[in-house]
Every structure is written in C-alpha cells, then in structure tokens.
Amino acid sequence: MFDQEARLERLLARHTDAAVVEPVAGRPTVVRRDQILVAPVDAPIVEDRVRRWYDSVHDEDGVRLLRLRPRARVDVCELSSRLSGDGRHRRLAVSPNTLVYGQPMWWSGPADRPRPTDPVPAPSAALPPRRDVTVAVLDTGLSPHPWYETADWYREQRDEAAEVLDADLDFELDAQAGHGTFIAGVVLQHAPSARIRARRVLGGDGVGDELAVLRALSGLRRCGPVDVLNLSLGCFTFDDRPSPVLARAIAALGRGTVVVACAGNAAGDRPFWPAALKPVVAVAALDGEDRAWFSNYGWWVDACAPGVDVASCHLRFDGRRPPANGVDPDAFEGYATWSGTSFAAPAVAGMIAGAAASEDLTAVAAADRILDPVKCRTLPDLGVVVGT
Template sequence: MTLDRQARLERLLARHRDAVLSEGPNGTSALHRKDQLLVAARHADRAHAAVERFTERRDDLLEVGVTRLHLRPGAGVEPLELLGQLRTHSDGPMAVSLNHLLRGEPNYDGGPYGLPKPCAPMPKPTAVDTSARRVFAGVIDTGIVSHPWFTGSDWFAQVSPDQLDPIPAEVDYELETQTGHGTFVAGTLLRQAPTAFLMIERALGDDGVGDELELLRALSRLRSRLSSSEETLDVLNLSLGGYTVDDEPSPLLAEALGRFGKQTVIVVAAGNSGSNRPFWPATLKSCVAVGALETDGARRAEFSNHGWWVDACSVGANVCGPFIDDGHEFFGFAEWSGTSFAAPRVAGAIAGFAASKHLSAVEAAESLLDTASRQCHPDFGVVVE
C-alpha cells in the first residue's frame, strides 16, 4: 500500500471511528460500519430473534423500511458470518446487508482520479431547442453549492439547506475532501441536458463518504418528493458506490432502486480502481454502469473500472465543469477526472435525447445504448459522446 493510500485510509478511519476494513472470503476487502446489520423491515423481527444474543439494540427506521441491528462489541461473532446465516436461514432467506461505506470515490485510494485543477470559466448551458420537453433528473451526491449555472433556475429555488454541500473551513483535496463533487456532477449533467429539472439529495459528507443507510434515506426522500409532485423521474445519477465484503449486492439497495419503477433510468459510476471487481450499485442489472474514457474518447482511462457489467463509457478524464468559488484558487470552475463525471455525461445524454426527441428516458436509453448500431469497447460498453 502506498503512503498516499495508507494516509487516505488512516484519515478516513480517524474521521469515521465506527468504520472498519474487513476481509472477505475471496481475499478482497471492503469498508463498513462496525457491528451494524441492515435488515428489510419485513424481516426485522425474524432477524432480530435469530441474532438476539449478539444484539445490543435495534433501530426501526420506518421511513426507510429498514431496521438497523447494532451488534454487541466483543460479541465473539463476525458480522459477515451472521450475514450469511440470515441470507440462507432455514425459515427463509432474509434481505440483509452490512452497512457498507460508499464514496464519490470508490475506495480510500480511488478517485475522482487525481486532484481538481482550476480551469477557465465556461458558458452556462442553454437549450437550443425551445420545443424540448422538460425532463426530471435526480442527483444524489455531496449536495451542491450556489453557482451562476444554477441560480435563477426553478429547480435550484427548491433546493433546501439540507441539500447544500457543506464547505469545510480547510479544504485538503490531497487526502479526503470532495467538496464540490455534487456541483461538478450536476453541472456535467446539465451540459448534456440544459432543460433538465434537477432534484438534488445529499447522501455523502464533505469528505465524499457515506454509507448504504444514508443512500437508502436519500432514495426514500427523493421518492417522497416525486410522490408529492406527481412527477416521473426520468434519470437518476449516482456518481458513488463501493465494494461489499463478499462481492455480493445489497438486496436492500437493489429493492430501493427498484421502487422507482421501470420508467426511470438509473446511471451509476463504475468506479476508479482500474479493476473488474464488481462495484455496487453499478453492477446491478437494473443500473447503467458507466466507465471513463480518456480525453480522446477512444481509450479506456487507466483508472476506470471495467468488465462484463459495464454498460457504457464516456469521457471521464480531464473533464471541465462548475465547481466551488473559494476566492483564491478555484473561481467556480475546475478540471477533474473520474467515472464520477463520465456517469452524468451518459445520464445527461439520455435525458437530453429524451427531451429533444420527446421520448421516454427508457426509449432514449435503448437508442443510445444499442450495441448493434453503436461503437462498443469490449468489457467497457457502448461509447456515449
């Protein structure tokens, strides 16, 4: 492990004292909240009864449909062992997961690859086709900041304080901070789909770290907003994710994403570890997993994950977009690299095509991701410009 990777890991664990790095059965590792199991509410009583002797307390989170079981410290049992027992229980399998950490960068040594760098100001995206329909796009990330690209729009007027990106007093991109990540992602999507009405939710802290439960909460809030407005979400962008200890998907996250229905296209960053290891939730069949290309749009970026599960790819290296204005280095725009920024290019392309052609997002995605008529990379999916 390089010093940089070690420093990132140590700083993350120092800030998140309830986090632990565990090794799985295949020799792989993943970060998760220590001594926490997440269980679908419908299985909560059975799960609690099955592991009660190891349990310190339970939190029934009715608004999310999940129960969190806190295991007793020093209970003498591995959470992964309990996970396997509950998923294969003799009375019937249960939907249960460790509370894995998720990041705007996939790992403590991941990305967005490299540091953001200042770039020249860019013109605000404007719609050329005034007849284009309004599309609705969800962005769950670190939140956003007020930016000239956003202010004055009807969607930004609905952004609440809880959906803003908290800017820490000291910003150290060398080790942990991802302040501005959500702003960059939202702006990248808007460049492709200027008519989009963005619905922002925050699941990651200013260090770019969250966990499965926080993502489940953000998804629940977004569904509630959609229900209240009676709108249909065309596209959901998740420039975040992580690995699981056993390389298996979380059934809770799969169910939560499935509740948006087949009319919503869910686009997820494939991760920045240069690996073909399954990265979640991108690897879910219900999601469009997006890898990153170099600036020439022809070659896979070295940092980008790849594999049979990657559906699409777009430029993710040296992307320019809206950023924070810190008054001395960044004046509202930056250049950054990562699958985090390839994903909203694809999400925006789908939303923009749906808007201009008056198609559903699903129809637009089927057209743009048609492997028979589009350029494809082996283990890297369809090229989306």
C-alpha cells in the same frame, strides 16, 4: 496520486465506527462496525434470530437498522451472510452497512483532485424542451452557481442540499467538496432544461454509507417521479455480491426510472456496486479513444464516456495552499476540471435526460436509443461508447 495507505488511515480516523474487512485476500471493503441493514419486510424474522446480539433497532426511512452490542463481537459480514442464506439464492434481504465513496477517489484506487480552470460556457438548449425531465443526483449536495442558482428547482432545495466545504475546519477544501455541484453541471451540459433533484448522501470527504443512500432513495420515491437517477458513488462488498437491501430499494423506483452509476476507479474488473446491478447502467471512463487507466471494466459495464479532464461548474473557494509556478492550485472561481468515472456517469445520464426532454421520449426509450449496441460502437468490457 496520493499515498493510499495514508488516505485509508485518515478515513478510519475520521470515521471511527468503520472497519476494514477482507474475507477474501486482496478484496477488501469498509463497513460500519456493529450495524446491519434489513429490508422492512424481513425485519421481524431477522430481529428474532439476532435478539441475543442486538442492542437497538431503528426504523430509518425505508430500512431497518440493527445496532449490535459491541461486547458481542459479532462479525457483521458473517452474520449477514448466514441470515440471507449461504447459497446462491438469498432468502432474506440483510447486509452490513457498507461505506460508499464518490469516484474520483477510492482508497484503493487513484486519487485525483479538481483543478481550477477558466469559465465554461453556461449550458443552453437550441430549442425549447418538449417535456420536463427530472434527474436525481445523490451525492455531496449542491452549492450556488450562476448556471442554476435562479432556477426554481434549486431554490426549493437549496438549504437541505447545501454542500459542506470544510467540515474539519482546516481552511482547506475537503477532498470531494464540490463533487455534487460538478456532477450537476455535467448533467446540465447535456440536458440544459433538466430539473436536478439533489440529495446529500456523501460528506465533503466523499464518504457516505449504504444507509444514507437507502434513506435518500426512499425520500425520492415520496417526492414524485424521477426520470434519471445518477449515482457517482459506490463500493465493493465483502462477498462481491450486491447488497440485497440496496437492490430492492433501487428496484422500488420502478421501471420508468433509468439508474446510471459510475463503474469505479480501481482499474480492475471486480464488480462495483450499485453499478454492477442488472437494472443499472454502469459507466466506465474513457481517455480519448481508450479506457482511462484508472477506470474499472468488465462484463458488468454497460457504457463508457469521457472521464479525464472533464470541465464543469464548481465552487468558489480559496484555500491556503500557495501558488506554484504562477498557478494557485486551490483558488476556485466557480469552474474546474476533474477526472474519474464519477464524471463519465453524469454525461450518460445527461444525454439520456436531454434526449427524453428534446424528443418527448420516456427516459427508458431515450436510454434504449443512446445505448443501442447494434447502432452504436462498443468496446470489450466497456460497453457502448457514448459522447465521443
């Protein structure tokens, strides 16, 4: 565990345009100051209503970003609530630009770093796949690894999806560098023939924002069909309701795409987004037969899978921390173990993709079979048990 107050201070120091908001005591989140996001269809109405406050408007690949004048001192949460509608039925798709986080870490939850481990056998399929399957991974990107570096799908996106390992140049691996690589490896362990389509939406510190996710979703739609989308990231929102802008963007992927997201690591039942969206498969983490102590849970969780000491491919990196008891804690040789709901989610995504590829099923049909609560064991507030 790391001191969470110190982690929050470091986050705010690194992201100087971010601010903690807590409209309801004990339910904080972090947003970009003076930024609101609007679905393009609603942009003309919103721009007219906030004309006196906004400084500039930017079309950002499927979403409109309004930058408000700092001197106006506008509360972006209150403004978004008023614009979208104070009642249960929202009339306009407007939201603050909320920060999202990869989930071994979140500043109010547990902090877990990857640990070097011995090589993990490369994934291999017992039989040739009956159809091609594409799994999109929106995360920190991908680093070269023997498991996939000769694959055509990796060569096609190697440069644009490359991970940033040490953004602050302190000669230490950034807190979540390798997160995307690790997740791709978990997917491939369950679906060795899957084509990974990676998009970098998180920095090496594991922090991104809703705007980056929306851009990536828009880009995915232009690049052709996606069978399964894995989102090992998320956030709490200021009002504990889903961002209507993000909800529309995920719905726009179409009913043929299965979206899987981690349930988050705050050890509570507060809805974590986008996992808690109705069309999304929310995945909690198990430790053996029980819920991992850090895992979120609740009525909105659909499935659970192992999420403690998961082993997968990782980076090659030797940091400056000295060995302790004969073990070098930051000398990675391409493999690691890591804990978090971040790594339970791609296990479920990979199982769905693997079943679709090996049995020539649609991703939706494969998900229905793997997540069938009638035929599979379930746990209260954790959903269907997968992969144990």
